[in-house]
Amino acid sequence: MSSNLERRYRRVLRLLPGWYRERWEDDMAAAFLDSWLTGDPAADEYISKLAGPSPAEVASVAWLAARLHLGGPATARRYAWGQAIRRAALALLLVHAVLGLNVLVLATWSRRLFGLPAPPVILATATPGGVWDAVYYVVSFAWIVIFVTLVFGRYRTARVLAALAIVPGLVALLQAEFTRVMPVPFGPWSWWILFNLVLVLAMAAFHPGAPPVARWPWLLALPAGYLVVIAPLLTLRAAGGSAWVPDLAGQCCLLVALACLAHVPRAWSRRAAGSGVWSLTLVLLAAIAGAYRIATLTGLLYDPHLVNVGLAELLIVLAAVALVAPDAARAQTAIPTRPRPRPTAA
Amino acid sequence: MTGQAFFVLTALADKPRHGYGIVGEVAELSQGRVRLKIGSLYGVLDRLADEGLIEPDREEAHDGRLRRYYRLTQDGRQALAEEAELRAATARVVRARLSQTGPAAAGAAG
Numbered sequence: 030m031s032s033n034l035e036r037r038y039r040r041v042l043r044l045l046p047g048w049y050r051e052r053w054e055d056d057m058a059a060a061f062l063d064s065w066l067t068g069d070p071a072a073d074e075y076i077s078k079l080a081g082p083s084p085a086e087v088a089s090v091a092w093l094a095a096r097l098h099l100g101g102p103a104t105a106r107r108y109a110w111g112q113a114i115r116r117a118a119l120a121l122l123l124v125h126a127v128l129g130l131n132v133l134v135l136a137t138w139s140r141r142l143f144g145l146p147a148p149p150v151i152l153a154t155a156t157p158g159g160v161w162d163a164v165y166y167v168v169s170f171a172w173i174v175i176f177v178t179l180v181f182g183r184y185r186t187a188r189v190l191a192a193l194a195i196v197p198g199l200v201a202l203l204q205a206e207f208t209r210v211m212p213v214p215f216g217p218w219s220w221w222i223l224f225n226l227v228l229v230l231a232m233a234a235f236h237p238g239a240p241p242v243a244r245w246p247w248l249l250a251l252p253a254g255y256l257v258v259i260a261p262l263l264t265l266r267a268a269g270g271s272a273w274v275p276d277l278a279g280q281c282c283l284l285v286a287l288a289c290l291a292h293v294p295r296a297w298s299r300r301a302a303g304s305g306v307w308s309l310t311l312v313l314l315a316a317i318a319g320a321y322r323i324a325t326l327t328g329l330l331y332d333p334h335l336v337n338v339g340l341a342e343l344l345i346v347l348a349a350v351a352l353v354a355p356d357a358a359r360a361q362t363a364i365p366t367r368p369r370p371r372p373t374a375a
Numbered sequence: 376m377t378g379q380a381f382f383v384l385t386a387l388a389d390k391p392r393h394g395y396g397i398v399g400e401v402a403e404l405s406q407g408r409v410r411l412k413i414g415s416l417y418g419v420l421d422r423l424a425d426e427g428l429i430e431p432d433r434e435e436a437h438d439g440r441l442r443r444y445y446r447l448t449q450d451g452r453q454a455l456a457e458e459a460e461l462r463a464a465t466a467r468v469v470r471a472r473l474s475q476t477g478p479a480a481a482g483a484a485g
Contacts, residue, residue, distance in 0.1 A: 053417050059440045060394030061413050068438060089414030096418065108425065182450075240427045241450060 032077040035062055041082050044094035061086070109360040111234055113309035118231035119247060120314055121224055122179060122191075124281070125172035127254040131263075132169040134255075149267040164197045173251075180247045184235040191232055195225035219324030220277075223317050258284065275342065278325040281318035282342040285311065286349035296356035305360025308353040315350035319343055376458045379419050382409055384428065384447065384455040391432035393442035394420075420445065428454050 038061045042054050065080055066073045082090075138148045171194045179187035198221045204210075262274050275283060289311050295304040322343050329335040376384075379401075386392060386400035397420075398411050411419075423429045428451030432444040447455065 049421070053421065055441065056394055056443050057413050057417050059442055060398070060416065062440060063393070063395035063437075063442070064398065064413070066438065086412050086414065089412035091414075093414045093418045240425075241448070 032062075032073075034065060034077040034080055037081045038062075041087050041090050044091055046094070046097050049097050109306050109309055112240070112306045113313055113357075113360075114231050114234040115242075116307070116310040117313040117317070118228055118234065119176075119179065119242065120310070121228045121231070121317070122172070122176045123247070123250055123254060124224065125228075126176035126251050127259060129169040129172040130251065130255050131259050132166065133173070136166070152263060152267055161197075161201065168194050168197055176251065177248070179232070179235065180242050180244055182241060184232075188229070188232050188235070191229050195221065195229055198225055217325070217328070219321055223321050223324075227317065275338070276325070278318070278322045279339065279342045282322050282346040285314045285318045286346045289315070289346075289349035289353050293352050296353045305356050308357035309360050311353050312350055312357045315346050319346055322346070376454070377419070379409065379411065379415065380423060381455075381458055381462075383411075383416070383419050383423065384451055384458075387429060387445060387447045388452070388455060391444040391446035393435075393444050395442075397445070423451070427451070 035058055038058055039054070042050060042057060045054070061082070065076055067076070132154075135148070135152060135154045137143070138145050138152070139154045141147060171190060175187050175190045175194060178190065202218055202221055258280070262280075265271070265274055274280075292304070292307055292311060296308050298304070322339060326336060326339045329339055382401040382404055383397055385404055386397045392400060394413070394416060398413070398416055401409050401411055420429065424445075427448055429445045430448050432446040434441045434443050436442075
């Protein structure tokens, strides 16, 4: 039952911003009552009638309210962007790790290790023949290690390894600038900038003060990503359907579009706590996938059909991201409510 | 780390505590020098929760109201240990400097 004392204190708490009260008001009121009430009904009734928040207590709430009103929206915006950048970086790392896993699987299969049968010719990979091939293999496997290291909270180690892992790609690109010969396994500048450089910079958002990474969902995403995305594409290629497999930029656009569509029910439900940060993450990923699609369109100019396919992929990702963009905008003004613990009896 | 945050984390180091329990423990730990107001306490708790250093543990009903308990996270435990080490190292430096310039050192110089 709400006592007079509690009502007086809750009146003071109205100074605080709504999002903060939603998270902490009940807790604060309980702590305040604990500071007054004795457990003796007669004494508590007397206290409840006469007592109230002291001037010092009111001042502490007023000071907190001033700080939150002045810095609150900035806090919400900073939190949303920080989380979205961290999740987008994890998603990019996941792309690298899944691709690295694919290199590992195909290399194992091609060498018929563990008694595996020979793979279809189109999927067989050659034994590394030169320095660049060997470096490419090492870097591919390194991304798996970097992903797992980051998920386990070893942020500094992951950042150092990632910074080292992007160097061979840069060296290959610079060499190609001078010799006009690009080492085969390495991608173009747009890939290096968007999926290497931007990623390493975004990894700076992982710091000891950041909320910890949800370990198991991200770890499970690695085999799941391989089984759900890569395995069907390999099957399609093995069945002779390579023409139906979009290029990497197209795959990125379509995957982000699918993720946006899967997220729409949560984004449109105002009751889903924390959906806005995921929406903002998807907006960031769509920007990267879209930029990569645009940058790689120039490589398709020899075939107008492929250009049209590339433009269609771009439109699809734009349309899909438009569905979650309003929720992403809301994420910057409202801090999601922290999940409440399970109540237990005293 | 602010002094208040340090005391709050220390109050949660041995077991989860609810809001007023933290206030009492901080007063005891600081030998009465730090008496947190509820507004100040929840400003600190909000920041520590955002930084992933504490998290809700459970809720218990007490005299018709719910007490929410908080506990240190692994990151919180590590941050507290690092801060304690830093403060201890600083205290050692201060003591060493004071001993150089204190009455004994001054006597030796004179």
